[in-house]
Amino acid sequence: QVQLQESGPGLVKPSRTLSLTCTVSGGSISDGGGYYWTWFRQHPGKGPEWVGYIYYGGNSYYSPSLKSRLTIFIDTSRNQFSLKLTSVTAADTAIYYCARVESDGYLAYWGQGTLVTVSS
């Protein structure tokens, strides 16, 4: 059973960089299998918002609204993938989830989520 777990600071100051890591267990991140590894975020009372995804080979795709500030990268030796979001503002305050995208595009495995607050 694949499991994902987010980790990282829960509080980030405005204009700084938000960094999160997702650790995958129960399977190798480099197994291929058509899986993509993705980040979503969710603001209170809203549906999840797609942030971006990465394939184990390193190809990535980002939400156009975040693309200029976002980097997602993968560390197959640690079975992890990570997110860096620069120049954060209060609008980036949200619960951030990592998940695995199945080959068809749906999301069967999610992390538990981590709340990131942007505040001085």
Place this chain on the structure above:
Amino acid sequence: DIQMTQSPSTLSASVGDRVTITCRASLSISDWLAWYQQKPGKAPKLLIYKASSLHFGVPSRFRGSGFGTEFTLTISSLQPDDFATYYCQQYNSYSEYTFGQGTKLEIQ
């Protein structure tokens, strides 16, 4: 961008009721649609994928249908554990994954 619109936003029902939630896409997405259940403080849980395929372990009282731009999630006989928020999600394009705004299912 493909927009997903759910209705209703809130639904009040009782245990044993049959309920239906609708999701409309702004463009045709074939059957590339999933439904999720989310409870407070938890990650979304996959219920249905490819519009009508039941995910492993999900009770058969959940049924999805639809194609193109209009989709429905039906719960045939509500159980106490079903009171939660439900989201649809399109994955027609690998350049974006879009969720609806959610339908909160409340106990009447």
